[in-house]
Amino acid sequence: MIAPAQMQAQGLAGAYLSGSSASYRSDYKAARHYFTLALQKDPDNSSLVQNAMLAALGMGELDAASELARRLDDPNHVNQLRSLILLADALRMEDFERAAVVLADAKEGLTPILSDLIAGWIELGRGKMGAAIAAFDAMDTPETLRLFGQYHKSLALAAVGDFEEADRLLTGDERGSLRLSRGSLLAHTQIMAELGRKDEALELLDSVLRGGQDIEIEALRAAIANDSSHYNYITTARQGAAEVFRMLAGVLAGPDNQQSNLLYVRIAQALRPDNGETTLLVADILRALEQNELAIETYATVPIDSAHYLDAEFGRADTLVQLGKGDAAVEVLRSLTRSHGDNPRVHMTLGDILRVAGKYSASRAAYDQAVKMIKEPARNHWFLFYALGVCNERLDNWPRAEMNFNRALELEPNQPDVLNYLGYSLVEKGLDLERAQQLIEDALKARPNSGVITDSLGWVRYRLGKFEAAVEPMEMAVELLPDDPVVNDHLGDVYWKVGHKRRAEFQWRRALSFEPEAKDESRILLKLELGLDEVLDREAKKEVQTGAQ
Structure with a gap:
């Protein structure tokens, strides 16, 4: 019989190990659950508190994380995560005096760009504009630090209504512009409108759109055009602090920083929960951490009246596809055609998902709807x-397909994907092989390391009877795409035609090992049994008989 103390120890160990495993996988939901169970058995364990705190913040639960952080009260040990959480909690409560104390205690453990920028916004929150400006100006070296300091100084000036000086800073000087991000564009154009420079603001926004679509920028443009715009990008110290954390997540973006990025952006989300761009960034980072279910939940929190709603729904649909839930993704897009059917991006995205799923007829219908809505197609x-x-x-509607490809090339003349697909299709159909070769060669010039395009070049030479010239590109294509059944099959055919029959059979067997489509598999097996010449002869006779009928 196991003693109660032993049972408790085993329960603690099991919860700790399960929590640690979940934390290693960045599965914050499971980690929070197991570390909470472990803390019930050992509430004073600082390591468990630290892990539970990390999991709570990863879930976006700043209240729970703050409560846990207050348990770690060791004046002789600076805990960076604890400091960040307590700082975020004070900023969220707009308790700037407490925030100043936390920052002073933790400053050595925080990155300078974070501590210096937050110091400026804390001073603004305390009503000390002069001290805030001094804090931002003190960020003078290196140049990157100076740029961020001056950018946030401009936002602080705009927050208190000094649009002239904010505009001067954002416009820049001989050292360059302060237009560091999409956010700085939004802020600057709003400021221009406040200063009565409507036409200049519209021109700047138009230069960014260039025929593309961005619902938030389009809405801002419309507001400026009809004189209903008002500055609201950053209006409080709390919002400014949120911008610091969101900006840091963008600056540090990269596969090795995803966990710290998530913590920064979760704090930004807690400080400004209605910011749709921040919510999208949270979801994107969760996807990078392979927390797709949590990402889907996050996308779903963006309200329908948000300028970021469509992007959130597109992200949700794409994540569902990634999870193998294609039907659910299609339903998300079908719903959007009912609520936002006047936006061509909705139909284009629906078409993309259906096309990837191989539902070409339904995909074509969605694309056709988008084409009808775009009166003057742009380059993009x-x-x-x-x-x-x-x-x-x-x-099998080749005349219309060729028309579509040619239209795509009118908009983007040297686009390698279009050049290659059109060229390869002509090869497969035995149409205008000389033009097909030129299209594929042009595609390869634009993308010389593409295995797909290199395969196309070898294959068009093969179809033109230039067997010796086909060997080099086909061998290169196999080096670039070693596991592709079609490319290995093609190399086998080329080898056969130049007399290397054993090599050909080896490549055909390799192609079979990579699970080709059923029709390709049966043809490869037939080539191994009869040889390529006999297979081609039978196919030619069958084609003649079909034509005679």
Whole structure:
């Protein structure tokens, strides 16, 4: 019989190990659950508190994280995560006196860009504008630190209504512009509108859009155009602090920093929960950490009246596809066609998801709807016509597919994907092989290390009877795409034609090992049994018989 104390120890160990495993996987929901169980058995264990605190913040639960942080009260030990959480809690409560104390105690443990910028916003929150400006100006070296300091100084000036000086800073000087991000663009154009420079603001926004779509920027443009715009980018010290944490997550973006990025952006979200751009960044980082279910939940929190709602729904649908839930993703997009059906991006995205799923007829219908809505296609719409061409080619409507590909090339003349797909399709259909070779060669010039395009070049030379010239590009294509069944199959055919029959059989067997499509598999097996010449002869005879009928 196991003693109660032993049972408790085993329960503690099990919860700790499960929590540690979940934390290693960045599974914050499971980690929070198991470390909470462990703390019930050993509430004074500082290591458990630290882990539970990390999991809570990873989940976006600043209240729970703050409560845990207050348990770690060791004046002789500076805990960076604890300091961040207590600082965030004070900023969220707009208790700037407490925030100043926490920052002073923790400053050595925080990155200078974070502590210096937050110091400026704390001074603004305390009503000390002069001290705030001095804090931002003290960030003078290196140059990167100076740029961020001056950018936040401009935001602080705009927050108190000094738009002239904010505009001067954002415009920049001989050392360059302070337009560091999309956010600085939004802030600066709002400031221009406040200063009566409406036309200049509209021109700047138009230069960014350039035929593209950005709902938030389009809404701002409309507001400025009809004189209903008012500055609201950063209006309080709390919002300014949120911008610091959100900005840091962007600056530190990279595969090795995702966990710290998530903690920064979770704090930004707690300080400014209604900021849709921050919510999208949280979801994107969760996806990078392979926490897709949590990312889906996060996307779903963006309200329908937000300028970021469509991007959130697109992200949710894409994540569902990533999880293998294609039907659920299609339903998300179908719902958007009912609520936001006047936006061509909705139909284009629906078409993309259906096309990837191989539902070419339904995908074509969605793309056709988008084309009808775009009266004057811009350069960036090349992909729409390319994708439409792919659907028509798969549906055996070659005349329309070729028209779509040519339209895509009118919009983006040297686009390698379009050049290659059009060229390869002509090769497969035995049409205008000389043009096909030129298209593929042009595609390869634009993207010389593409295995797909290199394969196309070898294959068009093969179809033109230039067997010796086909060997080098086909061998290179196999080096670039060693596990591709089609590329290995093609190399086998080329080898056969130049008399290397054993090499050909080896490549065909390699192609079979990579699970080709059923029709390709049966043809490869037939080539191994009869040889390529006999297979081609049978296919030619069958084609003649079919034509005679």
